Amino acid sequence: MGAYFGLFRRELLLAVRQGGEIGLALGFFVLAVVLFPLGVGPEAEMLRRIGAGVVWVAALLAAVLSLDRLFAVDHADGTLDLLALSAMPLEGVVIAKCAAHWVTTGLPLTVISPFLAELVDMDTAAIPVLALSLLIGTPALSLLGAIAAALTLGARRPGVLSSLVVLPLYLPVLIFGAGAVEAGIAGGGARPHLLLLGALTLAALPLAPLATAAALRQALD
């Protein structure tokens, strides 16, 4: 168990000390949301209508953007080979790395989402729902993204490829996440969406590390 926490701590320290990693995802998230009013016009009516979807799509894209740092650097300098040779099962390594990835992307996005909700003039009652849906849904983004990041290790143009691979997999998370906020705006009824979103995350928690570890073994062969 200590080894997993050690790995988790190492990932967090790297993300913090290398600098810019967390800021990059957050900056992208904010910028993507800010671009929408510039594109569709500043009318509050329109923004209120599309706000839930805009924030969720931006969170999705910010998560995709940060995927390549999950394994690529460790693969390039050989750390991943050492981790695979260690006594820890590769699935556990994946979970530790995903947890660190979520703490450095999903969690910050969740924390600043209420401010972005104000930018798109979201109904005040729906803002807690938005934060809750991101809190429940973003772990699934990290877990599913890990599969794509592992599959595209060593590929030509891995960034473009992993987004093509991962976006169809993200679709259910987006639908239930944005659906929850929409239902929250419409007044109540967000519970089933949030429960389904939770189901997705809980299903991804054991299954995605299995697939990711399988993909990593192929990559390290």
Next chain:
Amino acid sequence: MLTRLANPARFMRMSGAALPFLTITTVGVLGVGLYLALFVAPPDYQQGESVRIMFIHVPAAIMAEGVYYVIALASFVALVWRHPLADVAAQAAAPLGAAFTLVCLATGSLWGRPMWGTWWVWDARLTSVLVLFFLYLGYIALVNAFDDPGRGARAGAVLALVGVVDLPIIKFSVDWWNTLHQPTSILRAGGPTIDKSMLVPLLIMALGFALLFSTLLLVRMRTALNERKARALRLAAPPRRRGTEIPPAPPDATPALR
């Protein structure tokens, strides 16, 4: 059966023998099916002649989804038993599946224009077929993204299995999101809602599409194996100097097929 076919040389012999019959059957069934669909089947009382698009659209939709399961099954066999032909089969099937999906989307769009008055609606079924198309594209792109073809094949196999687990979830979520398309009318409790005069040509067309897929799959697999053999021969040949003839490959230079 599976183990016997694991020898590519034997597979080449058997598929070579089966291919002419398969081709003739495919052409025959598709010919009969198209004749029945285009000339014999009655026009719909509501939709008129445009209902005939259905005889291409529905079989293509069945194949679009079916081929993905074929790829997933082949990928499973490739990962678990390292069957040498399973990877070849999965990779050969993927562009065919993508093509069926595209045909399904295109005919659906052509059908939607007179029926719903629009080329495209964000309806649940249309959307999930579109997502399926992107799954195919992702698979094809991933398989071809590596310098080492073996790595691409294994990565593709993992992705195909992830996709097949995710496909029902995607469908469910999209259904939840929006539904306008008519409900299933062939396979349902209480018998088909479609009249026999249309059902028979439809089933024949579906069979024809399945045969077409099998034929094309065999052709593509044979091509892939021949390409592999040609590459092995080229690598086994001694380095060529300028101005000299290419020496004939030594008889034992086909490691992949022996």
